[in-house]
Amino acid sequence: MTTGERIKVERNEEISIIILNRPHIMNALDAKMFQELRDALTGLGKDNRTKVIIITGGINFCAGADINELKEMSPVEAEVFSRLGHDVFDLLENTGKPVIAAINGYALGGGCELALACDIRIAGDGAKFGQPEVNLGLIPGFGATQRLTRLVGIGWAKELILSGRTIDVIEAESIGLVNSVVDDDKVMDKAAVTAKVLAQKSPLSIKMAKTLINKNPDIKKGLEVETISFSECFASDDHVEGINAFLEKRRPKFKGI
Structure with missing residues (x-):
C-alpha cells in the first residue's frame, strides 16, 4: 500500500485501488490531490502487475473542487488549476488499463468529472451526481x-450543466451516466467482481479497444476551450458572488457581469 497526504493506493492481486483520502471535506479536489493522483496513475500505468484500476472515495466519492482554494484564485491561477485537472483526467481516461469508478455518496462538480474520465461507473443506491458550477x-x-x-x-448534458441540479442514482442510471x-x-x-472479469482479458486488446473508443480529435479542442472559458469566469462579479453565497449558505444574486 502507498499512502500520500491526499490519496492511498492499495493492491489486491491484479487490481489496484486508488482511495481518495480527504473524508473531512468529502474528498474535495485541490492542486495537491491532483498531483498525487497524477503520480499514482503514472506509476500504475507502468506497473505490469496492475491489470485494472478502481477509484473510490469511501462514504463520499468526491464533492468537487475545494471551494476555499477556488475562492482565492485569479483568472490566471484558475487556468493553471484547470489545466492541471485536465492533464490528470486525460491521463486517467487514456491510461491503457480499464478504470472503474466505485461511487458512494456525492459525485459533484470535479467529482462527477473524475467519474466521467473513468471507463465504468458503479454507484451505490444513495449516490448523487451533478455539475453545480453555475451556482458559483x-x-x-x-x-x-x-x-x-x-x-x-x-x-441531458445541457440540462445538468445549465441547471446545476443534483440528480439521484436512479435518474443517473436512466440517462446512462x-x-x-x-x-x-x-x-x-x-x-471488484467487474475488475476481475476485465483482468482476465488480453491487456493488449483492452488497451487497443480503449484507445480506439476514446479516439476523438474534437474533444481535445473542446477541452482547451473549456479551460480558457473556466478561467475567464474568475474575472466576473458573478463568480465572486457565487462563491461568497456558497460559503455564507445563502442564495446568490447574480447580475450577469
Whole structure:
C-alpha cells in the first residue's frame, strides 16, 4: 500500500485501488490531490502487475473542487488549476488499463468529472451526481462540457450543466451516466467482481479497444476551450458572488457581469 497526504493506493492481486483520502471535506479536489493522483496513475500505468484500476472515495466519492482554494484564485491561477485537472483526467481516461469508478455518496462538480474520465461507473443506491458550477458563477473546469455530452447526449448534458441540479442514482442510471447500481455497502464488491472479469482479458486488446473508443480529435479542442472559458469566469462579479453565497449558505444574486 502507498499512502500520500491526499490519496492511498492499495493492491489486491491484479487490481489496484486508488482511495481518495480527504473524508473531512468529502474528498474535495485541490492542486495537491491532483498531483498525487497524477503520480499514482503514472506509476500504475507502468506497473505490469496492475491489470485494472478502481477509484473510490469511501462514504463520499468526491464533492468537487475545494471551494476555499477556488475562492482565492485569479483568472490566471484558475487556468493553471484547470489545466492541471485536465492533464490528470486525460491521463486517467487514456491510461491503457480499464478504470472503474466505485461511487458512494456525492459525485459533484470535479467529482462527477473524475467519474466521467473513468471507463465504468458503479454507484451505490444513495449516490448523487451533478455539475453545480453555475451556482458559483462558473462552468465545469475539468472536462464535463465534453465528456458528459459524449456519455449522456447533448440534451441531458445541457440540462445538468445549465441547471446545476443534483440528480439521484436512479435518474443517473436512466440517462446512462452510471453503468450499474447496487446497495451502498455492495459498491466495492461489485467493482471488484467487474475488475476481475476485465483482468482476465488480453491487456493488449483492452488497451487497443480503449484507445480506439476514446479516439476523438474534437474533444481535445473542446477541452482547451473549456479551460480558457473556466478561467475567464474568475474575472466576473458573478463568480465572486457565487462563491461568497456558497460559503455564507445563502442564495446568490447574480447580475450577469
